[in-house]
Amino acid sequence: MEPMVTEPRALPAGDPDDQVENTASAAAPIRTLSKSPTRIALGRLRRDKVAMICAIICAIYVLIAIFAPVLARLEGQNPTDLHQSLIDEFGYPTIGPTGEHWFGVEPRLGRDLFARWVYGARPSLIVAGAVTAITTAVGVVVGLVAGFSGGWVDRVLSWLIDLVLSLPYLLFAIASSAVLVAIFGGAEGAAPEAVARIRFISLICVLAFFGWASLARLVRGQVLSLREREFVSAARVLGIPTRQVLFKELLPNLVAPIVVSVSLALPGYVVAEAGLTVLGAGLIEPTPSWGLTISAATTYYRADPLYLWLPVLGITILVLALSLLGDAVRDAFDPRTRR
Amino acid sequence: MLIYLLRRIASAVSVIVVTLVASFGLFFVAPTDPAGVICGQRCTPERYADISASLNLDEPVVQQVGEYLKGLVAGRTYHSGGLTIDCDAPCLGYSYTLGQPVTKLIGQALPVTVSIVLGGAVVYLAVGILAGVVAARRRGTYLDRIMVGTSLGINAVPYFVLALLVALYATFLPHAGYHPLLENPLTWAVGLLAAWLTLGVANAAAYTRYARASMIETLGEDYIRTARAKGISERRVVYRHGLRAAVTPIATIFGLDLAFQLTGAIFTEAMFGLPGLGVLTLRAFNQYDLPVLMAGVLIGSVVLVAMNLLVDILYTILDPRVRLG
Secondary structure, three states, X not given: OOOOOOOOOOOOOOOHHHXXXXXXXXXXXXXXXXXXXXXXXHHHHHHOHHXXXXXXHHHHHHHHHHOHHHHHHHHOOOOOXXXXXXXXXXXXXOOOOOOOOOOOEOOOOOOEHHHHHHHHHHHHHHHHHHHHHHHHHHHHHHHHHHHHHOHHHHHHHHHHHHHHHOOOHHHHHHHHHHHXXXXXXXXXXXXXXXXXXXXXXXXXXXXXXXXXXXXXXHHHHHHHHHOOOHHHHHHHHOOOOHHHHHHHHHHHHHHHHHHHHHHHHHHHHHHHHHHHHHHOOOOOOOOOOHHHHHHXXXXXXXXXXXXXXXXXHHHXXXXXXXXXXXXHHHHHHOHHHOO | OHHHHHXXXXXXXXXXXXXXXXXXXXXXXXXXXXXXHHHOOOOOHHHHHHXXXXXXXXXXXXXXXXXHHHHHHHOEEEEEOOEEEEEOOOOOOEEOOOOEEHHHHHHHHXXXXXXXXXXXXXXXXXXXXXXXXXXXXXXXXXHHHHHHHHHHXXXXXXXHHHHHHHHHHOOOXXXXXXXXXXXXXXXHHHHHHHHHHHHHHHHHHHHHHHHHHHHHHHHOOHHHHHHHHOOOOHHHHHHHHHHHHHHHHHHHHHHHHHHHXXXXXXXXXXXXXXXXXXXXXXXXXXXXXXXXXHHHHHHHHHHHHHHHHHHXXXXXXXXXXXXXX
């Protein structure tokens, strides 16, 4: 006998598109092309002009980050060379933007600002991307396991989620990065590059540690209701191993909340990285980072406004585009929240 | 109700205890050499041993935790270079880089943070709820669209950028600084004005949207139609009948936000140079002042957990429909 396992996908309730499709197929037995909720959402997103513009802006940032060395070579500079000849005795640059230095040079050290700006896109995107990837993977797995297994496993994991969510995130991030740096060889006399690399990794670890819990709680809640549905019971009766039930049966039904959470998390981590760096608890020199440039430029904001405004605009436009894109993605997946 | 309350308190206490033990483990048991840091560059072996002994670093870990807990309840004494320092209960340790008990430092920093956060909250609740109600009443008009668009835009600007730009360029605002409220309420308010406005405007954007959504939902309810049918004036319908029901969900968000801001006002403090809890922790990070770092984290956890508990309890009182499971 053929097992009759059709895969029921959770359709968002009250979605006008789906209802139209359902009534149409019920009235006439003509097979219309049925779309998954994800396809429908992507279609909505493609029609959203603001979302498309934001997506293009984000893509440009990614391209800048990837081709930073190419762009710097195009200008003929690199982010580490010191141009002391362009700095006067008080530490101020003697030139503004020129053909040689497109955005001018840094006060005091005289490093090329354009090169540092394009390289600065990298840590922002790498940290935000890596943290989002880690927190999503951990959050989904923990949420699935906690929601599906129940019992003491659920109780332990839920308690852990509550614990992480009730820690003062910023204070802890600062305090634990101090300790992480000390543990991973913040030994005195270590090369600045090595220390900077450790700070980079410890920043990712700290942000990831505090980030996974909210998604885990969300996924757990969804799984709690999904696991009582017939298709899960059917899969269990058929003897499908638990891992397959989790990832083949339950996970496809969780695509919408996960995508929404990812798209709202990304701008948050860009801000977190830059913010902690500005405070001095994130990345450190010689990593070219917008946050570092902002914190150095605050002393020169009157004499050299371009120095401050380039990284400020870099961060702000990226975060603005990512957040508006995130809002649009949420609206596309859940039309009830649409304005 | 009582059982629910006891269970929530038990879980809150368990979180705080775990935070205490975990941060203790993190800061004092990890190979971080706190004595070496305190001792500094030109450190004699005698002084190093002296500091180690006064921090009880030469004792087993369990005993160190015990000493710390005992200090919290009964106070303890530190011996440093022949000096004896009494640290009264609740003793959170002694900052060697500042030469003061941590409790005193926290006692100085906490009022600053509380002042910033509460003043900011007044601004964003007033502006946000009023703007949200106006937008909800004129739903779909240009005014509504402009308000929603502005709030989305402000919300998407990173908060630290906003605070930085206000601190640098808004020179028309009075110079930021902290003066204790009890000394002179006027200088207290003037010194914090810039911080309040920044925190207020940034959060008002979010509250405008919460209030608008909540108000639109409430104004669609049957009892509002009944109130209108009875011939009550529109103003009275909106502000007396509608707003009162619409603020309940906002109260929950506000409670959680307030808790978060009390432990995360660090950007406001740092950009405006106000010596609050966040700046204290930041300074401790830069100087590797472990007792202060640990106390900052602990106080933050206690504030957060206590606020969450308070919100849960208040919510059951505010909204009788909530049943306790």
